[in-house]
Amino acid sequence: MSERALSSLTGPVVLVGAGKMGGAMLEGWLKLGLPARLAVAIDPNLPDEPAGALKAKGVDVNPPAHAIATPSVLLLAVKPQVAPDVLSRVAPLVGPNTLVVSVMAGRTLGFIADAMPAGTAIVRSIPNTPAAIGRGVTVAVANGAVTADGRALASALLGAIGIVEWIDDEDLMDAATAVSGSGPAYAFLLAEALAEAGAKAGLPAELSARIARATVSGAGALMDQSDLPAATLRQNVTSPGGTTAAALAVLMDEAGGFGPLLADAVAAATRRGKELAG
Numbered sequence: 001m002s003e004r005a006l007s008s009l010t011g012p013v014v015l016v017g018a019g020k021m022g023g024a025m026l027e028g029w030l031k032l033g034l035p036a037r038l039a040v041a042i043d044p045n046l047p048d049e050p051a052g053a054l055k056a057k058g059v060d061v062n063p064p065a066h067a068i069a070t071p072s073v074l075l076l077a078v079k080p081q082v083a084p085d086v087l088s089r090v091a092p093l094v095g096p097n098t099l100v101v102s103v104m105a106g107r108t109l110g111f112i113a114d115a116m117p118a119g120t121a122i123v124r125s126i127p128n129t130p131a132a133i134g135r136g137v138t139v140a141v142a143n144g145a146v147t148a149d150g151r152a153l154a155s156a157l158l159g160a161i162g163i164v165e166w167i168d169d170e171d172l173m174d175a176a177t178a179v180s181g182s183g184p185a186y187a188f189l190l191a192e193a194l195a196e197a198g199a200k201a202g203l204p205a206e207l208s209a210r211i212a213r214a215t216v217s218g219a220g221a222l223m224d225q226s227d228l229p230a231a232t233l234r235q236n237v238t239s240p241g242g243t244t245a246a247a248l249a250v251l252m253d254e255a256g257g258f259g260p261l262l263a264d265a266v267a268a269a270t271r272r273g274k275e276l277a278g
């Protein structure tokens with residue numbers, strides 16, 4: 001995190017919901033220089049182990065509300081389904097200079113604004129779990145109350161855990177959630193399904209799982225380090241008349257292949273995001 005971003009923090013960064021996503025983000029910020037004295041985590045039923053790990057790093061975990069200074073940043077990382085209750089509880093913490101950053105799928109800027117004091121600066125974002133290793137992708141949109149400084153602070157915080165793509169049209173958030181927010185699950189499912197397919201083809205199950213996992217992560221790493229388009233990397237594997245071409249004839253079938261299946265999956269996730277808007 002840049003020194004400029006850190007120095008703009010006059011109050012704490014308060015994390016509401018220290019689960020998988022919020023916990024990974026806080027971890028990333030601490031690693032990148034956020035002083036633990038500026039980190040507060042609110043998660044009333046956080047199990048002893050993660051709570052102890054945060055406390056050991058100096059994070060203030062579940063302090064009484066009256067002991068929390070007005071936050072510079074309030075990060076909302078609870079499940080969208082509990083948002084109405086949780087937002088009404090944390091709204092009194094918000095001051096005129098607090099930047100509220102949400103990572104909740106579906107919940108709109110308007111919904112969050114309605115729960116906060118009038119004029120609150122809000123960034124709605126959707127990160128993904130590779131954030132835990134600094135390789136996240138976050139898509140973000142700001143409401144009209146976010147100043148240039150607020151956007152720079154959000155960029156620094158979200159950029160500390162990977163790349164950030166700002167959009168102006170909030171209507172695109174549910175589709176972005178379906179692609180990059182949920183996307184890591186599709187890649188992990190590919191590794192699982194490839195392992196099962198290898199076992200069905202006669203490989204010992206554990207060997208199949210090992211080589212499938214290493215293949216999916218190796219292909220991702222190759223794509224990361226290459227400037228070539230994904231299609232070219234695919235073509236580089238595909239010898240004319242060879243084994244890959246035989247597999248791709250199935251996977252690239254226009255009616256039943258990967259393309260239409262993934263389009264259906266992304267459409268389903270996009271619809272679910274709109275339902276979660278409430």
Ligand SMILES: NC(=O)c1ccc[n+]([C@@H]2O[C@H](COP(=O)([O-])OP(=O)(O)OC[C@H]3O[C@@H](n4cnc5c(N)ncnc54)[C@H](OP(=O)(O)O)[C@@H]3O)[C@@H](O)[C@H]2O)c1
Nearest residue numbers: 017018019020021042043045077078079080103104105127
């Ligand atoms: N996981 C992802 O890949 C991902 C990606 C992008 C965005 N998101 C978004 O991130 C948010 C959290 O998802 P997650 O996967 O991290 O879920 P999670 O692991 O369940 O984290 C949510 C945390 O919030 C806690 N919580 C519940 N009620 C609370 C309250 N009143 N005050 C403070 N904390 C409370 C939960 O505790 P209990 O377990 O005790 O209920 C849990 O520890 C969701 O809105 C999701 O849409 C997730």
